[in-house]
Amino acid sequence: MIVAALVVIGIAAMLILNALNSNIALYVTPSEVAAGKAPQGQAFRIGGMVKDGSVKRAGLTVHFVITDLVKDIPVSYTGILPDLFKEGKGAVIQGRLNPNGEFVASEVLAKHDENYMPPEAKHALEQAQKNGSNK
Amino acid sequence: MIPEFGHYALILALCIALIQGVLPLVGAHYGRREFLVLARPAAQTVFMLLATAFVILAWSFYANDFSVLYVAEHSNSQMPVIYRLGAVWGGHEGSLLLWIFLLSTWTILVAQLSKALDEFMVARVIGVLGLVTSGLLLFVLTTSNPFERLLPAAQDGRSLNPLLQDPGLVFHPPMLYMGYVGFSVAFAFAIASLLSGRLDAAWARWSRPWTTAAWVFLTLGIALGSWWAYYELGWGGWWFWDPVENASFIPWLVGTALLHSLAVTEKRGGFKSWTVLLAITAFSLSLLGTFLVRSGVLTSVHAFATDPRRGIFILIFLSLVVGSSLALYAWRAPKNTLGGKFSLSSRETFILLGNVFLVVSAGSVLLGTLYPLLIDALHLGKISVGPPYFNSVFVPIMIPLLVLMGIGPWTHWKNTDLLTVIKRLWLAGLIAVLAGVGIPLMMGEFTWLAGLGFLLAFWVIASGCMQIARQAKLGKPTRSFIGMQVAHLGIAIFVIGVTMVGAYQEEKDVRMLTGDTVSVGGYQIQLVGVNKVPGPNYQAMRGTFLLTKNGSTAATLYPEKRSYFSSTMPMTEAAIDVGLTRDIYVSLGEAIDDQAWAVRVYYKPFVDWIWGGCLFMALGGILAISDKRYRMSLKRATP
Numbered sequence: 001m002i003v004a005a006l007v008v009i010g011i012a013a014m015l016i017l018n019a020l021n022s023n024i025a026l027y028v029t030p031s032e033v034a035a036g037k038a039p040q041g042q043a044f045r046i047g048g049m050v051k052d053g054s055v056k057r058a059g060l061t062v063h064f065v066i067t068d069l070v071k072d073i074p075v076s077y078t079g080i081l082p083d084l085f086k087e088g089k090g091a092v093i094q095g096r097l098n099p100n101g102e103f104v105a106s107e108v109l110a111k112h113d114e115n116y117m118p119p120e121a122k123h124a125l126e127q128a129q130k131n132g133s134n135k
Numbered sequence: 136m137i138p139e140f141g142h143y144a145l146i147l148a149l150c151i152a153l154i155q156g157v158l159p160l161v162g163a164h165y166g167r168r169e170f171l172v173l174a175r176p177a178a179q180t181v182f183m184l185l186a187t188a189f190v191i192l193a194w195s196f197y198a199n200d201f202s203v204l205y206v207a208e209h210s211n212s213q214m215p216v217i218y219r220l221g222a223v224w225g226g227h228e229g230s231l232l233l234w235i236f237l238l239s240t241w242t243i244l245v246a247q248l249s250k251a252l253d254e255f256m257v258a259r260v261i262g263v264l265g266l267v268t269s270g271l272l273l274f275v276l277t278t279s280n281p282f283e284r285l286l287p288a289a290q291d292g293r294s295l296n297p298l299l300q301d302p303g304l305v306f307h308p309p310m311l312y313m314g315y316v317g318f319s320v321a322f323a324f325a326i327a328s329l330l331s332g333r334l335d336a337a338w339a340r341w342s343r344p345w346t347t348a349a350w351v352f353l354t355l356g357i358a359l360g361s362w363w364a365y366y367e368l369g370w371g372g373w374w375f376w377d378p379v380e381n382a383s384f385i386p387w388l389v390g391t392a393l394l395h396s397l398a399v400t401e402k403r404g405g406f407k408s409w410t411v412l413l414a415i416t417a418f419s420l421s422l423l424g425t426f427l428v429r430s431g432v433l434t435s436v437h438a439f440a441t442d443p444r445r446g447i448f449i450l451i452f453l454s455l456v457v458g459s460s461l462a463l464y465a466w467r468a469p470k471n472t473l474g475g476k477f478s479l480s481s482r483e484t485f486i487l488l489g490n491v492f493l494v495v496s497a498g499s500v501l502l503g504t505l506y507p508l509l510i511d512a513l514h515l516g517k518i519s520v521g522p523p524y525f526n527s528v529f530v531p532i533m534i535p536l537l538v539l540m541g542i543g544p545w546t547h548w549k550n551t552d553l554l555t556v557i558k559r560l561w562l563a564g565l566i567a568v569l570a571g572v573g574i575p576l577m578m579g580e581f582t583w584l585a586g587l588g589f590l591l592a593f594w595v596i597a598s599g600c601m602q603i604a605r606q607a608k609l610g611k612p613t614r615s616f617i618g619m620q621v622a623h624l625g626i627a628i629f630v631i632g633v634t635m636v637g638a639y640q641e642e643k644d645v646r647m648l649t650g651d652t653v654s655v656g657g658y659q660i661q662l663v664g665v666n667k668v669p670g671p672n673y674q675a676m677r678g679t680f681l682l683t684k685n686g687s688t689a690a691t692l693y694p695e696k697r698s699y700f701s702s703t704m705p706m707t708e709a710a711i712d713v714g715l716t717r718d719i720y721v722s723l724g725e726a727i728d729d730q731a732w733a734v735r736v737y738y739k740p741f742v743d744w745i746w747g748g749c750l751f752m753a754l755g756g757i758l759a760i761s762d763k764r765y766r767m768s769l770k771r772a773t774p
Contacts, residue, residue, distance in 0.1 A: 012495045023524040027517035080724035
């Protein structure tokens, strides 16, 4: 009985470790992306603000810029954006960098509350500000 | 003045709840009757006071009293009355008040329905519930007072988040909380029995219907939330592995394990310590869920603007509850409790194995949910754990569980000849294999995952049907038996829904002009036009879509894009043509240019079976509670 339970837990642990290894997305700030610190060939997340006046549509594809007010990263996304996606508001996006340095988003995250700033977006802005004042 | 009465009622409730929490426990310990008799009246008084506070808060919403901060933040004079009332639990303070109110509702239900139970036990159960109530009331009064004034009063309220202005909100939180909070009864019974040192079959029989009731509410609450996300969030998913969803799902998994383990304790007197531990865990996880949702430590669609003091308070409360109950457990839990002997091939073994799978799956979901917090706390960077993690861990753990579900109910307590079981089950196995191969081929595409899904679902269904047939021959089956079969059938229906949607749904994002047609799942969807429509507190752009199949009209769909006056954010209101075997789901994205609209269309085969399955599970639970042996035990337990 105990052996069976241990085997189950062992298999579960293996599954978990394996899944954690391949399915974690790191949060990266726009400044870190610009400094080349983003993971290569792997999906990651960027938190930041959607730059004012940067949203341009071409059919179903949307181009916009995500910023921490220090560095800008161009982003493209094909599909329908969530309701809370707005210029000048915080956003979290997941995707990969393409060779041209554009971030191709596979997912743009929506929140319930319009006054709510994703902590990761806030973190990115604060980080950028701190680095800015140190220089 | 009226809101102040609500505040006083809460303060008074805290004082009485402390009496309810302390004196009966002291009385039970020292055997002093005069303290014991206080338990019921105290619980009733707390209930009356909390009901008063709740009604007053609802009244403030109804009367648009914007001098109450909470009302000003979550309501608006233009909102329809039903949503103004739903807004009572639309925010942090109100939903906590609901939590406590429901806790005290459970408490007086226990007080009223346990007249036949030994009075020491009742006093202890009510006492433990009183302590929990006091802790949460202290939390509300110190950090989240719903009656806080806003002076000068606001002209009008900020309105409830448009997403929450939906019938789903009116029912989803109370259902979910009823379930969450209901585990407190199982917890109180477990603690009371540890205190008294009387962990016996009678204890299990008493706490079983209460646990099942809580489980039924939790099942319905989670299903409602999932259904709400499906049609209201506008993007057609039914489960996102969002931290807050997980926070309700983890207690569900542990609660399910608890239900089964209680069965062993009741019938065979076994697994006592394990059952007690599960009861403590289920309630602790409910508290943890509240902490995760309310503290804002996790990024989630449910995240609210938060106050760190709240998180710390709940964390302290949580550690007190978990710490003290585990200490009590270590001290008092019976040491040698596997109960009557049973062989490796017995119902006990199967239930235990099922329990292990359920608890391990709960652990894996908990780990995935907390992992980002852990990494962040260790300053190793910020990460997110996405749905692929949960799918690749959770699904494999569920496979053996479903296999066990087909066999377990055939086995007997103590000892079973597995060979006879296998001989009976070969037909179910055959049906399962045929379904696993046949249905995917019928749907036009075979994938291993789809095949596995149908195989497991039909394995459970066939095995269940054969058992029902066999039981009917042997005599009239009990309600518990029927309940178990219905709930297991619900799981199978759920699995069919999930498999169908996972393997055969079609999704298209398209740019459409008036007159354009898009086809999905054998249906044609034509955009007839988009026009402006006024609503009570919003303005909408409403699309008109004609749904046809082979030239004949099936339905006309009206998805909307709403702009609420009180908010700057638009709201997508999807239109769904619901069917038993498929949903057609249309939602309006944004206007791309003057004429064209971005439109998302889905073909979702059997998606309603997902929630239908949950309904069956809940129905099974209700049937099990209505079994007459629980009512008979009322009489028999009278000394």
